[in-house]
Amino acid sequence: MPDQHSSYKAVFHRHDVQLLGIIVVMAVIFSALSKSFLSPSNLVSLLENYSVMAIMAAGLLVVLISGGIDISFAAIAAVSQYVMATVLVRFGGNWLVAFGLSAGFGILLGIVNALLIYYLRALSVIVTISMMTFYFAILMFVTDGKSLYNLPDWFTDDLSLFGIPFPVVVAAIVLLVTLFLLSRLSIGRQIYGLGGNPEAAKRMGCNLLGLQCFVYGYSGFMAGIAGLVQAHRVEEVVPNALIGRELDVLAAVVLGGASLLGGIGTVSGMVLGIVLLAILQNGLTLLGVSSYSFGFVTGLVILMSVSATAYAAKHQQKQRVRHAN
């Protein structure tokens, strides 16, 4: 029996290893085809470009592990970002104010999601899709779709720590915090439990409302931070700039091995998922492939990855049945 378990665990490990293998192969191919692929400037801008995605993905990962899903995070990021930018433009402020506003608004909207899901007993996918439309419509209605360009200089000036750009630093911190939350804190383990068997979590005395608020609040929190980082990077706030990123982020997280059924997912897998998508999209751009074929290739990679996982799980199950007999 012990070999059976280790082989089951190996499926998770194997997923990470497989992803890593594909990433290495891709990197080799792209660096052979394009000289600029491995150049430091390309790699740094690649990291910077995908740090906003990684921050949002961290929030989504936590929601997915808890057995829910959040489609509204990009809309939440857009709203929090706009609120923050409006205050900064009109009244000025500092990093603390910017951070507090953006993150605070994100948490608030996330908790609204949680309360709706909990009290309406509605499917999280339905609630968050509705709320995405709702938040975004309100934002467009109130702002008339106007962009804000005159952000304060202290906000838009390039920042770096030991030469690492600000967005990358923030993404790294966020990933470490999420890793710590999920693997070491009791509440993180409760989130895994909730995703694995909600009824059991309830019977064990978990505070379901509290957990839901935490999980969606965390996703909103991440969305708020992502909004701030994105505004800093592009030096402007365009209300609909982040809209449409939901599915890309979801794809990266699922590619990283998180289950849409809850209970399964890791930060390391998610990071690999993002790296794979990033390399793929960047490599294709460098090769001059039309941006329309992006979606084609991305979709294909995700499909292949998901079917490989499903096939492995099925194979595993068959072996178990044979073993039992």
Added chain:
Amino acid sequence: MTEILSSSQRQETGTTPEGETPFIEMRGISKRFGGVRALIDVSFSIRAAEIHCLAGENGCGKSTLIKILSGVHAPDEGQIILEGKPHSHLSPAASQRFGVQIIYQDLSLFPNLSVAENIAFGHHVQTPVRLADPKAMRKQAQAVMERLKISLPLEALVGTLPIATRQLVAICRALVGEQARLIVMDEPTASLTHQEVDALLAIIHELKRQGIATVFVSHRLDEVMTIAERVTVLRDGRNLGTYWVRDLDRNRLGELITGHVFESSLKAPFSSKVEPMLEVSGLTREGQYADVDLELRPGEILGLIGRLGSGRTELALSLFGMNPPDSGAIRVNGKPVHLRTNREAIRQKIAYVSEDRLSLGLVMPQTIADNTVVSVLDRLTGPLGLIDGARRAQTIDRWIFQELHVKTNTADRPVQQLSGGNQQRVVLSKWLATDPRVLILDSPTVGVDIGAKAGIFQVVDQLAARGLAILLISDEVEEVLYQSHRILVMRSGQIVGTYDPQRVSEQELREVIYA
């Protein structure tokens, strides 16, 4: 019923023969849900370290009683007396503080977490925002395992373990933390094999040695007879009394639970001269079964018994075209057939009622009517390819109401609202609507209570009398013994013997099966 109540075996609750006072006593408990009276004046007591079975048919009030004990429901009337102190109701926390632990039928484990984390999950719940201490959790799990004298793979994910092992994990978890004094198990043996039941029994005795009482809910008579010391029988929300198991026999207990007298008579051997409807010779599938020969005549019920993994289900699936054999021949009504798909088997008028009716046999959220006609839709279509409503209604009326007497006022209810026995009847209707010549029943009574069981077998007898050839697969010896005309025993993929039910005992059959 009056006859049963006045029985000399009726024993007053409260005072037990040894004069010991019970540590938990429920007195005069009544509970209604809307217009339904779930419990009527039920008194029930549990003594320290005893093994007590709560028996009764589905819907008799067993679960309600357990939920009152665990604090999920408050009774409308009555008292719960814990060590002499009366309470009008309990909260879940109070119940746990007193040492009552419930293990639900679904076990409520986390499949995605390790055994250690499952056992010590309480560690996470006590203070959510803190560093989890995996070492302390492992230690806690290790300590409980040592107490029970068992060993489980602490790092394995629970989802990868067999059901029996998961059950041990659930028992370990119940013993962590607050000092458990009573463990309630809701149908702990429903999906266990005989050896696993024996292992569970050993654990229950170990708990008893440590002063922990066990209440288990079951409707498998054999188990009640072997495991329990006392049994309390509920019927229609009333307590029929608490009995010492040593004073009862199986038939008597069956009578108490259902209120019917069962005559279990053996069937006369089938002496038909007619040609076999189904003939199998030399059927082999690598790694599953080998060289199987069998003959099944119209009107005959052939019992096929073997342990889980003996190849019985694989053989049945081959006869239904879902698991093509490597070699050998199958003849239906004298003609050789090649069953490569189940569509082919259905065309040959072979029907199969699966072991797992919940996942394979029925679409649970759909109505009884839709489930019944799903297998014959192509025969109900009119000239335009649309379903002929009148013929549909006719089919449903015939099978659901006239032939199988499903207990429902309308066929438009979702199947999931029916009891297990009635669901099984819907599955039967669905297959009978295809007008089969051969009916394969794979463990048709798993999870069905004893009263419903009798009902299902009545239907099976009627079908056989009308000339259907029936292959009855089961791992319950008594079921096959009393229900078949002839018995085949399968072991490790081979038919190891053919028996005449009138010339073999349960014990002899068991020895052949488990040899």
